[in-house]
Amino acid sequence: MSPTEPEPDNPAGGRGPVAPGSGWPGDPAEPDTPVAADPGAARHYAESARTLDELDAQVSVCRACPRLVGWREQVAATGRRSYAGQRYWGRPVPGWGVEAPRILLVGLAPAAHGGNRTGRVFTGDRSGDHLAAALHRVGLAAQPTSDHAGDGQRLSGPRGSVRMTAAVHCAPPQNRPDRQEAAACAPWLDAELRLLAPGLAVVVALGGIAWTAALAAIARLGVPSARPRPRFGHGASWQLPQPLPGGSRRVVLLGSYHPSQQNTFTGRLTPAMTDSVLARAAELSDATGGGAPGTGEPWSDGGGGHSRREAGTPAHQDHETTG
Numbered sequence: 247m248s249p250t251e252p253e254p255d256n257p258a259g260g261r262g263p264v265a266p267g268s269g270w271p272g273d274p275a276e277p278d279t280p281v282a283a284d285p286g287a288a289r290h291y292a293e294s295a296r297t298l299d300e301l302d303a304q305v306s307v308c309r310a311c312p313r314l315v316g317w318r319e320q321v322a323a324t325g326r327r328s329y330a331g332q333r334y335w336g337r338p339v340p341g342w343g344v345e346a347p348r349i350l351l352v353g354l355a356p357a358a359h360g361g362n363r364t365g366r367v368f369t370g371d372r373s374g375d376h377l378a379a380a381l382h383r384v385g386l387a388a389q390p391t392s393d394h395a396g397d398g399q400r401l402s403g404p405r406g407s408v409r410m411t412a413a414v415h416c417a418p419p420q421n422r423p424d425r426q427e428a429a430a431c432a433p434w435l436d437a438e439l440r441l442l443a444p445g446l447a448v449v450v451a452l453g454g455i456a457w458t459a460a461l462a463a464i465a466r467l468g469v470p471s472a473r474p475r476p477r478f479g480h481g482a483s484w485q486l487p488q489p490l491p492g493g494s495r496r497v498v499l500l501g502s503y504h505p506s507q508q509n510t511f512t513g514r515l516t517p518a519m520t521d522s523v524l525a526r527a528a529e530l531s532d533a534t535g536g537g538a539p540g541t542g543e544p545w546s547d548g549g550g551g552h553s554r555r556e557a558g559t560p561a562h563q564d565h566e567t568t569g
């Protein structure tokens with residue numbers, strides 16, 4: 247099945263969701279992948295996942311949040327005129343990228359006509375365009391574009407290896423998951439961090455919500471947070487005081503404004519600003535010990551990067567939408 251072509255029996259396209267194991271490029275699930283029907287089951291499957299493949303498969307068929315299941319499938323069924331003739335994924339969008347990356351990017355949630363259409367995080371919308379171009383410029387992606395699953399993109403390059411994921415894996419109405427939905431999806435992020443910990447050096451939180459979700463996941467994995475709690479900003483950073491369980495390096499959490507259209511169209515987030523954070527992530531991922539020397543205190547970006555927060559710029563002015 248090609249995501250960019252209508253099914254022969256359905257020339258109008260749309261009409262998702264895609265059945266697990268039916269041939270969508272990169273579909274991690276099979277028809278018999280167990281489905282989490284409620285938040286308790288999602289937690290159980292997340293906690294028992296032993297490999298990233300297993301985790302991705304189970305995420306991609308999760309149905310724990312009734313409102314989000316209804317929304318993502320409704321969007322997939324109706325589509326959008328500009329994507330007429332295209333089949334929509336219409337399922338949760340799992341993490342994607344290198345299997346044992348040094349760098350993990352965490353976004354908010356898939357976009358209704360982006361990841362929810364293409365089945366790949368930060369793929370097929372303006373946020374993905376901004377991010378892919380930046381990753382390629384910095385030397386962390388093979389191509390400057392991320393159009394659709396199966397487009398040949400790879401999240402690795404001369405400067406390192408990357409995986410992308412989201413705090414919430416289903417496209418939410420108005421780009422806003424509610425509190426229960428965010429809580430239901432949190433075990434998937436915990437499990438992803440647990441499985442990636444052995445090789446992970448840097449987590450880049452794209453937006454304040456992802457920053458908060460990453461801090462919470464790190465705390466749930468048993469790493470104490472700093473006091474006061476590290477504050478989000480573009481270029482903000484916090485080096486964990488100890489490795490994640492199963493890891494050997496003290497991971498650094500970096501903050502970046504979310505590459506939403508509200509941020510990129512208004513110039514709040516420029517390509518140079520995203521390049522700066524990603525270049526810093528690449529630099530840190532190579533550094534012995536996973537970051538700047540210190541005691542776990544936040545440290546300054548330095549070296550021509552952006553300040554931990556632009557003067558007078560409160561975190562809430564980082565406009566987030568999904569991607």
Ligand code: SF4
Nearest residue numbers: 308310311338416431
């Ligand atoms: S948001 Fe997360 S927990 Fe809720 S249905 Fe989607 S994948 Fe499952």
